[in-house]
Amino acid sequence: MNAAPVSRRARPAKVPLSRDLVIETGLRVLDTDGSAALTMRRVAKELDTGAASLYVYVAHRDDLLTGMLDHVLSQVTVPAEGDWRARMTRLVESAIEALGRHDGLALVASGRSPITEHALGLREQVLALLREGGVDRATAAWAVELIYRHIAAEAVERADGEARAHWSLRALLNGIIATPAAGGPVRLAREDEIAALQEIERRAGAPFAEVGMSAVAEDEPPSWEVLRDFVTAGRAWVWPDDDDHPIAYLVLGLVDDQPHIDQVSVDPAYAGARIGKRLIDHAVGWSKSRGLHEITLTTFTQVPWNGPYYERLGFTYIPPADEPPGLRAIRATEVAHGLDEWPRACMRAELATWRTG
Missing domain, CATH: 3.40.630.30 (Gcn5-related N-acetyltransferase (GNAT))
Structure with a gap:
């Protein structure tokens, strides 16, 4: 005698899809199997749905990667104490640590500059600290992008150790500070x-x-x-x-x-x-x-x-x-x-x- 078919209604209810859930699942795939395994089909499989369902929340794989990058940057700690150099150092180290926890994502960060909430927030924090340090507006504007690239590169190379990262940030900040100030002359x-x-x-x-x-x-x-x-x-x-x-x-x-x-x-x-x-x-x-x-x-x-x-x-x-x-x-x-x-x-x-x- 054949067993009665199991009703779909008897299955455990699935968590409703959302952009945040898709992004978090993408990060899990990235951390488990690497960037080569990160496809829309693989994320959909993890969510027990069809790939077409994901496009309601992310436009394509690049949009998924951008969302994952912004999600990770939301974890960056914004320091509140110390002089501007100390706070800049802690901010940069926090960003490097956050990206470094997801090996493939650091490479993504090094190749793009997303215009998203937390990516822009990180840039605004860096800009404010540079201005507090006396860097003129024009120099600070391009220095923000330079420091962001430094964060991405150090997250990729984090296996080289903290000593090199500390040295390279000091050298970078010293070079920025040494750039002739705007305004002037005397x-x-x-x-x-x-x-x-x-x-x-x-x-x-x-x-x-x-x-x-x-x-x-x-x-x-x-x-x-x-x-x-x-x-x-x-x-x-x-x-x-x-x-x-x-x-x-x-x-x-x-x-x-x-x-x-x-x-x-x-x-x-x-x-x-x-x-x-x-x-x-x-x-x-x-x-x-x-x-x-x-x-x-x-x-x-x-x-x-x-x-x-x-x-x-x-x-x-x-x-x-x-x-x-x-x-x-x-x-x-x-x-x-x-x-x-x-x-x-x-x-x-x-x-x-x-x-x-």
């Missing part, structure tokens, strides 16, 4: 820009609070009258952005008959673009053209963007016993103002050996 400051210079000074002071120097961070910028004297004398220069608005400035005094950098400040939003160095280069050029032989400044010796930075540029410390009268007077004023709560000293650089650029 020009004389105008009297109607004095308020803007004071605002730059306030912003440049804010990072001091992060190293326990709140009194310095809260100190008022030079007065309008003091800055006007520099502007009138032709010894106040700015680095303008693409719209000709100042984003950094330098004022140069004359102390002991030699040029003295009274103040050089860069808006922190543009830190790392070597704008301060360009302003100092200009002051050095101005000084050389007048037959002067050295340039001086006073600075905090233990703040990374002060003394150590100037040492890298070529400045050296002046022993207190060797300070000429003018510099000694400036130091006395600084002591009276309470600045010696933190180590501070005079520095000089020989104009003849200054390296521009």
Whole structure:
């Protein structure tokens, strides 16, 4: 006696099809059997349906791959703490790790730039971090694509180890930062820009609070009258952005008959673009053209963007016993103002050996 036919209604109900389900199934096929096995027919078989049913949710295999790539990028962790380089490093490492979990997908990422929600979100995060690091808009725009390609390549080559990945990202970021900043060139400051210079000074002071120097961070910028004297004398220069608005400035005094950098400040939003160095280069050029032989400044010796930075540029410390009268007077004023709560000293650089650029 033949058994009665089993009704279709007796089968377990299938999960309703959706784009997300098709994409997740595609990833499972990719991870199990590799990209060669990833076909619409194979995904349909896994879902116990016909291949034609999938086209309601994905247009074709390339659309499936794009959806899979975007799904994986949705898992990328967006860091919230640390400076811009640390957050960029963690963001890139998270993207590499996410892609690296699906061997064939890293190759897909290296060959396309999908315009999807999470792919665009990753690019926006990278762009925001580059801008925070002081990279100008034009450079940041192409650097985003370069970093995306780096993520895809490192995901493919992740077996080479983390040390190489760390090194290559550092080299990439250093190269981007070294790209000449947009805006510029250095020009004389105008009297109607004095308020803007004071605002730059306030912003440049804010990072001091992060190293326990709140009194310095809260100190008022030079007065309008003091800055006007520099502007009138032709010894106040700015680095303008693409719209000709100042984003950094330098004022140069004359102390002991030699040029003295009274103040050089860069808006922190543009830190790392070597704008301060360009302003100092200009002051050095101005000084050389007048037959002067050295340039001086006073600075905090233990703040990374002060003394150590100037040492890298070529400045050296002046022993207190060797300070000429003018510099000694400036130091006395600084002591009276309470600045010696933190180590501070005079520095000089020989104009003849200054390296521009």
